[in-house]
Amino acid sequence: MLILAGHVHNWWLPYLGPSSAAQRELYRREYARTLKILPAEGHGVVPDVQHMVVGALSLIMLVTTLSA
Numbered sequence: 001m002l003i004l005a006g007h008v009h010n011w012w013l014p015y016l017g018p019s020s021a022a023q024r025e026l027y028r029r030e031y032a033r034t035l036k037i038l039p040a041e042g043h044g045v046v047p048d049v050q051h052m053v054v055g056a057l058s059l060i061m062l063v064t065t066l067s068a
Helices: 002-016 021-030 049-067
Strands: none
Touching: 002 021, 002 049
């Protein structure tokens, strides 16, 4: 659950809402050249494909764990 919460906090909240200057700088420095399929216009931070897959797998893991 903490993994999914951290993923949402670090990627989806900055993408869907406001992002801090530190988040935008880290994104620009570390992830500017990664593959993205989401629209970037108007967003300071855009989740790349790698982080979208990690988020989906984390959600599947959480659902599987809670249902077991």
